[in-house]
Amino acid sequence: MFEPTALNRRNAHIQSLFKLLFGLMTGLLILPVIVILATLIQEGGSIISIDFLFSRPTDGMTAGGIFPALLGTMWLVAVALIISVPLGVAAAIYLSEYAPENWLTRVINLAIINLAGVPSIVHALFGVGAFVLFFNFGTSILAASLTLAIMTLPVVIVATRESLQAVPLAFREACWNMGATRWQTIRRVVLPNAVSGILTGVILEVSRTTGETAPIMFTGAVFFTPFLPQGVFDQTMAMSLHLFVVSTQVPGVPDELPYGVALVLITMVLAMNSLSIAFRMHLRGKKKW
Amino acid sequence: MVKLSVGGLSIRYGDNTVLRDVNLEIQEHEIFGIIGPANAGKTSFLKTINRMDVFDPNMHVDGTIHFDGRDVRQWRNVYALRSRIGVVFPLPVGLPLSVYDNVALAPRLAGRPSPADLDVIVERCLTRAALWDEVKDRLDSLGSLLSGGQQQRLTIARALSQEPELLMLDEFSIAVDPVTTMRIEDVLKELRQELTIILVTNLVQQARRLADRTAFFLQGECVEIGATEDLFTGGHQDPRTRAYVEGKFG
Numbered sequence: 001m002f003e004p005t006a007l008n009r010r011n012a013h014i015q016s017l018f019k020l021l022f023g024l025m026t027g028l029l030i031l032p033v034i035v036i037l038a039t040l041i042q043e044g045g046s047i048i049s050i051d052f053l054f055s056r057p058t059d060g061m062t063a064g065g066i067f068p069a070l071l072g073t074m075w076l077v078a079v080a081l082i083i084s085v086p087l088g089v090a091a092a093i094y095l096s097e098y099a100p101e102n103w104l105t106r107v108i109n110l111a112i113i114n115l116a117g118v119p120s121i122v123h124a125l126f127g128v129g130a131f132v133l134f135f136n137f138g139t140s141i142l143a144a145s146l147t148l149a150i151m152t153l154p155v156v157i158v159a160t161r162e163s164l165q166a167v168p169l170a171f172r173e174a175c176w177n178m179g180a181t182r183w184q185t186i187r188r189v190v191l192p193n194a195v196s197g198i199l200t201g202v203i204l205e206v207s208r209t210t211g212e213t214a215p216i217m218f219t220g221a222v223f224f225t226p227f228l229p230q231g232v233f234d235q236t237m238a239m240s241l242h243l244f245v246v247s248t249q250v251p252g253v254p255d256e257l258p259y260g261v262a263l264v265l266i267t268m269v270l271a272m273n274s275l276s277i278a279f280r281m282h283l284r285g286k287k288k289w
Numbered sequence: 290m291v292k293l294s295v296g297g298l299s300i301r302y303g304d305n306t307v308l309r310d311v312n313l314e315i316q317e318h319e320i321f322g323i324i325g326p327a328n329a330g331k332t333s334f335l336k337t338i339n340r341m342d343v344f345d346p347n348m349h350v351d352g353t354i355h356f357d358g359r360d361v362r363q364w365r366n367v368y369a370l371r372s373r374i375g376v377v378f379p380l381p382v383g384l385p386l387s388v389y390d391n392v393a394l395a396p397r398l399a400g401r402p403s404p405a406d407l408d409v410i411v412e413r414c415l416t417r418a419a420l421w422d423e424v425k426d427r428l429d430s431l432g433s434l435l436s437g438g439q440q441q442r443l444t445i446a447r448a449l450s451q452e453p454e455l456l457m458l459d460e461f462s463i464a465v466d467p468v469t470t471m472r473i474e475d476v477l478k479e480l481r482q483e484l485t486i487i488l489v490t491n492l493v494q495q496a497r498r499l500a501d502r503t504a505f506f507l508q509g510e511c512v513e514i515g516a517t518e519d520l521f522t523g524g525h526q527d528p529r530t531r532a533y534v535e536g537k538f539g
Contacts, residue, residue, distance in 0.1 A: 100346070174382040174444075177341065178395045178451055179372030188394065193385050288385035289433040 040266060044259025052260060061224060061246055062253050066261055068228055072141075072236030073268075075229050076216060077209045079145035080152065085202055087149070088156030095157070096164040097186055116154035120214040123151045127219040142232040144220025151215055152205045159201020163194040168289070196283040200276050207272035211265065213240040223249070239265045291358075292317040292455060292485045293338065298352035300333045302345075307333050311352070311511040313504060320477065320486045322500025322517060324493050324533070329506035331489045335457050338487075339374040340367045356455070372399060375448030379460040381440035383432035384447075388415075388424050391432040391443055395451040410450055417480070418446035419472040437464040445473065449480075456480065457487045462495065474499055493534050497521050505530045 004012070055065035099105040127147030137143040167190050175185040221238040223245055229236040243265060247258040293315040300308040308330035315321045323331050333348070340361055342348045354361045356370065364370045372395065384391050392411045396402045402410070411428070415421040420442040424435070432443050441464055448456060458477075462470040477486060477499055490496050496503050497517055504514040505527075513520065513530045521534055532538055 170378075170380070170382045171384055173341070173344075174378070174384060174447075175394070176344065177339065177371060177374075177376040178398060178447070179368045179370075180394075180398050181368055184398055188398075189384055189386070288431055289383075 037266070040259055040263040044256050044261075044263045047256045047260035048263060053264070056226075057224070060252075061250050062257070066239070066242060066264065068225065069237040069239045069242035069261075070264070071228055072221065073210060073239040075141050075232075075236055076145050076148060076220070076238055077206055079141055079232055080148040080209050081202070081206065083146060084149035084153050084156055084205065088153050089160050089198060091153075092157045092160030092164060093186065093191075096161045097182060097190065112154050112157055115150075116158070118151075120151060120212060123147055124215045124218050126150075127215060132219055138233065139218070139222070139235055140220050140233045141229055141236055142220070144216040144236075144238075145232070147215040147219045148209050148212060151212070152209055155205045155208060156198075156201055159204065160194070160198045163197025163201070164190060166197065167193050193288060196279060196286075200279050200283070203272055203276035203279065207269045207276070210269050210272065211240055213238075213244060217241050217244075239268070290317045291315070292319075292356070293487075294353075294355040294358075296353045296355075298334070298337065298350070298354065300330060300337060300342075300351075301349050302347045306509055308506075308509045313511065313514055315485060315487065316501075317485050318481055318483075319502065320481055320488055320500045322496035322503035323487065323489045323506055324491070324496045324503060325506035326491070326533070326538070328508065330509045331506055332459055334506070335376070335459055335487065335489060337361075338455075338457065339371045339376065340364070341371075343367070372451055373454050375451050375453035375456045377441070377444050377448050377456070377458045377461045379463045381437055381444050381464055383435055383440035383443050385431060385433045387429045388432045388435070388443065389428040392446050392450045395447060399451075414446040414449040415443075417449055417476055418442040419469070419476055420446055438466050438469045441465050442469065442473065445476075453484060455485045455487065457489070459489045460491055462490070462492065470495075493521075493536075505533060507533070 052065045053070060054067050056067055058064035095105065095108065099108075124147060127143060127150075131137050131143035131146045132139055135143075137146075171189050171193075172185050175189055176182075180188070216238055220235060221241045222235045223237075223241070225235055225237055227234070239261065243258060243261045246253050246261060291314050295311055295313050298308060298311040299306065307328070311334065323334070325331055333342075336342050336345075336348070337350050338354055338356070338361065342350055350362075356374075361370060384394065386394065389411055392414050393402075393407050396407060396410055412421060412425075415424065420439060423439060424430075424443075432440065435443060441461060445458075445461070461473065465473065474495070477488070480486065488496065488499055500517045502515060503517040503520050505512045505520065507529060513527045515526075520530060
């Protein structure tokens with residue numbers, strides 16, 4: 001009575017075929033990541049040391065460490081975050097909680113999606129025109145970070161808006177019915193339940209900002225400077241640009257140096273992404289409804 | 290004394306009229322039942338009373354609603370109006386806060402009560418909602434993770450914590466087991482001493498057990514309003530009411 005019919009067998013057969021196909025595709029997908037990481041570790045692993053991380057480049061950048069670039073990237077990312085997170089979160093709260101459903105809201109939403117699709121070199125040229133020249137910030141950390149901030153705003157806005165909208169409408173209605181204003185509802189019920197999702201978005205933004213090259217190369221990052229940045233109006237070196245420079249622009253660089261720079265850069269980005277994934281898992285474990 | 294007076298109330302969503310020309314008065318300390326099948330306009334009716342219609346740009350309301358003698362459409366501070374009206378929905382809404390914070394939310398929204406006052410309010414409201422004994426040892430666990438029936442009693446406790454003058458229950462027993470329903474019904478009977486209750490229900494027997502007067506809504510029309518017993522034991526003016534309470538349609 002429970003013998004499989006021919007149709008049952010055929011379905012089971014097809015099912016395992018598709019499982020195999022999708023599994024293979026997944027394997028194919030992670031292959032490049034593994035190859036890249038393995039190559040970087042093999043070629044550049046030997047150069048990584050405390051000294052490499054914390055000393056300056058020497059001998060026309062053919063030797064020494066990467067400290068100015070490392071520090072510069074941290075400056076750029078931190079200033080970009082300080083600008084884009086409050087702006088992005090506030091805009092997302094408005095769009096998700098206050099904005100009426102009309103053509104203007106739709107246009108703004110469309111603009112945000114389009115902003116995410118603008119090529120980074122276009123952002124870079126906009127940054128030169130607006131921040132370096134018009135606002136007269138010069139090529140500086142401030143101009144570069146503003147450019148990065150504008151480029152990554154859509155990431156923050158979309159992540160925030162999605163985590164706000166994941167909070168069920170019924171919770172809001174329950175609060176409104178009690179006489180809560182929109183802001184009281186947001187502060188007491190919506191935001192506390194969206195904050196982990198917002199943080200995930202912020203960390204993703206950090207990892208994206210860390211790796212960007214084009215938006216900073218005309219606006220604030222320099223080929224080489226003997227000085228460490230002291231404030232937002234200084235120019236600085238940056239990891240991504242430094243990698244480009246030592247791989248293609250400077251003659252006589254030992255092979256392992258660019259690999260080492262790339263390894264440090266990718267480790268920073270991967271660490272940020274892992275943190276974001278860990279956050280998301282933590283969030284799922286703490287699901288409140 | 291008349292607590293709520295409704296005159297010529299019509300509600301439509303776009304071109305779709307869901308309630309036509311309703312006129313009724315609800316007395317203070319009365320349980321006023323509203324019965325009727327789905328799509329009768331019962332929930333839309335409740336929404337207009339505490340001005341929740343403003344959240345739905347599609348919803349158009351004509352006519353007047355006077356709460357305590359004042360037109361609700363003239364209240365400048367709708368938040369004050371809403372805080373005087375407690376609402377319980379068909380599906381329980383335990384907010385993702387602790388049990389304690391769920392009940393303490395309304396007092397906190399209204400001002401800055403002292404912790405000692407809050408403790409008293411929380412215990413009193415949970416006790417009245419017949420939930421205190423079950424949650425008194427875990428007031429800091431999440432309200433949204435209680436069982437459905439417990440969440441509904443939590444919702445009622447939360448509504449009571451507003452110290453409302455009017456309590457509106459919209460088919461509160463849908464997600465609650467029969468025993469709990471009976472316990473809540475007993476609570477409602479006691480609450481009548483202090484406040485006015487509008488009880489929307491699709492259980493005609495529940496209206497019969499609780500309501501002093503009952504209105505029968507059908508497809509956007511208020512067919513009949515009368516003393517509850519009259520609706521059930523003859524004295525009908527309208528054959529549709531008889532058919533509905535006798536279970537011939539619905």
